[in-house]
Amino acid sequence: MSKTVLGISAFYHDSAAAIVRDGEIVAAAQEERFTRRKHDPRFPKNAINYCLEEAFIEPSELDTIVFYDHPLLTWDRVLKSCISIGERSKEQFTKACASVLGIKIWVQDLVRESLGSLGKLDKLLVTEHHMAHAASAFYPSPFESAAILTLDGVGEWATTTVGMGEGREIQLLQEIDYPHSLGLFYSAFTYYCGFKVNSGEYKLMGLAPYGEPTYYDLIRKNLIDVKTDGSYRLNTEYFGYLHSLRMTNERFETLFGGPPRNSESRITLREINLAASVQKVTEEVVVLLVRHARKKTGCDKLVMAGGVALNCVANGKICRENIFDDIWIQPAAGDAGGALGAALLVSHNYFGIPRCVRDDGRDSQKGSYLGPRFQPQEISAFLERNSYPYERVISLENRTRIIAQAIAEGKIVGFFSGRMEFGPRALGARSILGDPRRKETQSVMNLKIKHRESFRPFAPSVLLEDCSEYFELDSESPYMLIVAPVREERRLPTDLRQALRNGVDILNVVNEPRSDLPAVTHVDYSARIQTVNPYDHPDYYRVIRAFKDISGYGVVVNTSFNVRGEPIVCSPSDAYRCFMRTEMDLLVLEDCLVWKRMQPESHHDSTWQTEFELD
Amino acid sequence: MGNERIEDFFKHELLPVSRKVKEIRKAYFANDFDETAPSYFVNRMKISMNKDDFENGAVSGPNNFEKQLESLWMSQSQYELITLKASLADLAKSLIVTEELDEDVSPFIYVMF
Numbered sequence: 001m002s003k004t005v006l007g008i009s010a011f012y013h014d015s016a017a018a019i020v021r022d023g024e025i026v027a028a029a030q031e032e033r034f035t036r037r038k039h040d041p042r043f044p045k046n047a048i049n050y051c052l053e054e055a056f057i058e059p060s061e062l063d064t065i066v067f068y069d070h071p072l073l074t075w076d077r078v079l080k081s082c083i084s085i086g087e088r089s090k091e092q093f094t095k096a097c098a099s100v101l102g103i104k105i106w107v108q109d110l111v112r113e114s115l116g117s118l119g120k121l122d123k124l125l126v127t128e129h130h131m132a133h134a135a136s137a138f139y140p141s142p143f144e145s146a147a148i149l150t151l152d153g154v155g156e157w158a159t160t161t162v163g164m165g166e167g168r169e170i171q172l173l174q175e176i177d178y179p180h181s182l183g184l185f186y187s188a189f190t191y192y193c194g195f196k197v198n199s200g201e202y203k204l205m206g207l208a209p210y211g212e213p214t215y216y217d218l219i220r221k222n223l224i225d226v227k228t229d230g231s232y233r234l235n236t237e238y239f240g241y242l243h244s245l246r247m248t249n250e251r252f253e254t255l256f257g258g259p260p261r262n263s264e265s266r267i268t269l270r271e272i273n274l275a276a277s278v279q280k281v282t283e284e285v286v287v288l289l290v291r292h293a294r295k296k297t298g299c300d301k302l303v304m305a306g307g308v309a310l311n312c313v314a315n316g317k318i319c320r321e322n323i324f325d326d327i328w329i330q331p332a333a334g335d336a337g338g339a340l341g342a343a344l345l346v347s348h349n350y351f352g353i354p355r356c357v358r359d360d361g362r363d364s365q366k367g368s369y370l371g372p373r374f375q376p377q378e379i380s381a382f383l384e385r386n387s388y389p390y391e392r393v394i395s396l397e398n399r400t401r402i403i404a405q406a407i408a409e410g411k412i413v414g415f416f417s418g419r420m421e422f423g424p425r426a427l428g429a430r431s432i433l434g435d436p437r438r439k440e441t442q443s444v445m446n447l448k449i450k451h452r453e454s455f456r457p458f459a460p461s462v463l464l465e466d467c468s469e470y471f472e473l474d475s476e477s478p479y480m481l482i483v484a485p486v487r488e489e490r491r492l493p494t495d496l497r498q499a500l501r502n503g504v505d506i507l508n509v510v511n512e513p514r515s516d517l518p519a520v521t522h523v524d525y526s527a528r529i530q531t532v533n534p535y536d537h538p539d540y541y542r543v544i545r546a547f548k549d550i551s552g553y554g555v556v557v558n559t560s561f562n563v564r565g566e567p568i569v570c571s572p573s574d575a576y577r578c579f580m581r582t583e584m585d586l587l588v589l590e591d592c593l594v595w596k597r598m599q600p601e602s603h604h605d606s607t608w609q610t611e612f613e614l615d
Numbered sequence: 616m617g618n619e620r621i622e623d624f625f626k627h628e629l630l631p632v633s634r635k636v637k638e639i640r641k642a643y644f645a646n647d648f649d650e651t652a653p654s655y656f657v658n659r660m661k662i663s664m665n666k667d668d669f670e671n672g673a674v675s676g677p678n679n680f681e682k683q684l685e686s687l688w689m690s691q692s693q694y695e696l697i698t699l700k701a702s703l704a705d706l707a708k709s710l711i712v713t714e715e716l717d718e719d720v721s722p723f724i725y726v727m728f
């Protein structure tokens with residue numbers, strides 16, 4: 001009998017919903033895309049509505065609804081932590097009460113109220129947080145059996161788990177518990193270096209290649225003790241998160257020579273070297289954990305999820321170490337992916353639906369294109385209604401050629417095509433594309449499109465079959481989760497670290513070309529790669545192919561379709577607004593081409609500056 | 616109103632338990648480095664979820680919350696906490712709110728509760 005399950009993650013960060021029918025992923029989306037509030041943690045009403053629509057189902061017809069986290073155990077952790085700390089935990093206790101006792105504990109009532117039903121079971125199911133992460137990693141993977149490693153900030157108690165999946169069974173064998181957490185460890189440095197916790201971790205990772213790990217010994221000696229199996233403990237006396245609403249404390253500041261960097265102030269060599277140091281420690285721990293997972297489970301494949309699995313530099317290292325024959329990482333590795341994991345876990349474990357691994361060796365994540373799609377008629381009606389000039393190019397071949405030609409001429413193209421991505425990365429459904437060969441692409445995209453300065457290069461989308469021509473990567477990376485080096489013969493000599501030591505600003509350094517793909521090559525000659533195959537998103541694949549026919553390069557620059565601080569666009573109207581707020585030249589909305597030069601001046605818009613804060 | 620009750624609970628319920636726990640040197644989690652331990656991993660007693668685990672997670676009403684806290688702490692032999700169950704359920708009941716629409720994700724702390 002058919003079983004349809006709705007999974008929900010909410011109230012921490014980046015809430016989301018997913019629907020799974022008979023083990024197949026039907027839809028998944030993050031709430032922020034609908035509410036236009038980045039990392040929206042609120043109950044995901046809009047994402048749920050979208051998923052229900054996509055599955056053609058009413059809430060009362062759902063077989064069940066599942067929440068991705070166990071609120072009672074979360075409360076158990078909060079309470080015990082505060083009892084252990086005593087007097088100093090008052091601020092944290094007050095905050096936690098409002099959040100856990102005020103809202104999270106009552107999630108079942110909230111779901112019933114919001115949806116008018118708890119589904120046929122008339123009961124909200126609940127999974128363990130790391131079980132949901134583990135399920136999100138294992139079930140969609142292309143492996144019959146695999147070792148599982150989950151790593152995040154914290155769930156209920158667990159922060160790291162090692163386990164294995166086989167068929168439809170998942171077992172978590174070992175864990176490390178709060179307050180010891182590699183995610184919180186990394187976030188503490190993110191905070192200390194002046195970036196936002198929960199989203200700025202990516203920036204810290206991007207900063208690391210500029211620096212040298214001069215603080216490595218200090219960190220290893222004082223902050224973290226790592227065993228040979230990768231298990232670790234933190235010295236909590238240096239961290240603020242147990243008893244305050246800050247990640248670090250005075251002792252941490254004394255150790256690293258002063259207060260945290262103010263987010264507005266210039267990045268100094270201290271932050272750069274701290275980034276390099278914490279990245280090195282993190283990579284070491286992750287590699288040891290991966291080795292342990294191999295030894296413990298005997299499996300030759302690995303799957304990963306949890307926020308730390310978004311550290312694509314560490315992931316690249318794991319690949320190059322060849323510890324496992326193959327690795328699959330959930331693209332929505334953070335808590336949004338918990339909605340999907342919870343729905344999959346209930347489908348296979350609770351309802352006992354058999355898990356079918358695909359015969360062709362491909363995963364079941366569908367390219368992570370699991371969000372809303374808009375029909376060309378809908379889009380042209382939207383453009384007509386608003387009197388926005390456009391041309392409709394129904395021929396796929398002609399359209400593809402026009403887009404590729406525009407990119408090759410150095411134009412910046414907003415590409416809105418097919419179902420929206422699930423997870424933090426834009427993978428060619430809601431992307432901004434540019435020419436990777438041009439030295440100026442990086443600065444144009446940063447300043448005129450993203451309205452920011454950045455020390456991070458953009459990511460390349462490369463034809464799967466051409467990947468090894470440009471990069472030293474011999475596996476697929478369809479979800480932009482692996483960083484690999486640009487091939488040696490493509491590199492240009494530079495001495496950027498010396499320049500930094502001589503006091504040159506990091507933002508001047510980043511625009512120096514380092515290879516014949518300057519817009520996507522980082523200072524250490526690495527690139528955050530998306531390999532594009534012809535199956536998951538054929539239209540995107542075709543654009544890159546056509547670009548190759550013109551330029552000889554099977555690579556384009558791919559950055560998410562948004563301005564700084566804004567969630568990735570979801571609808572045609574989000575896309576048009578973002579297009580008009582930036583200096584993009586062409587907006588592709590399915591088969592409708594919207595040229596900037598044809599748009600009336602009055603539609604140009606600069607309200608983004610007040611609407612979205614710096615990230 | 617909510618904050619007063621929280622403060623009250625903190626002062627008159629939580630802190631006495633905290634003092635008691637410190638007195639008997641009980642720790643709910645390990646806090647020190649252990650040079651002699653070969654590993655910091657905890658082997659899980661429960662390695663997979665069964666039907667009951669899925670079904671019994673959600674809280675339905677303050678009474679159920681109280682019951683769930685009790686059975687959790689009984690199963691862990693953490694009897695010193697059981698005295699808190701009724702006042703915790705009361706506190707929770709007084710705090711039920713509709714979500715605050717304007718609260719932003721804090722940029723300073725990992726959202727962990």
Ligand SMILES: [Fe+2]
Binds near residue numbers: 129152155306334335
């Ligand atoms: Fe998580």
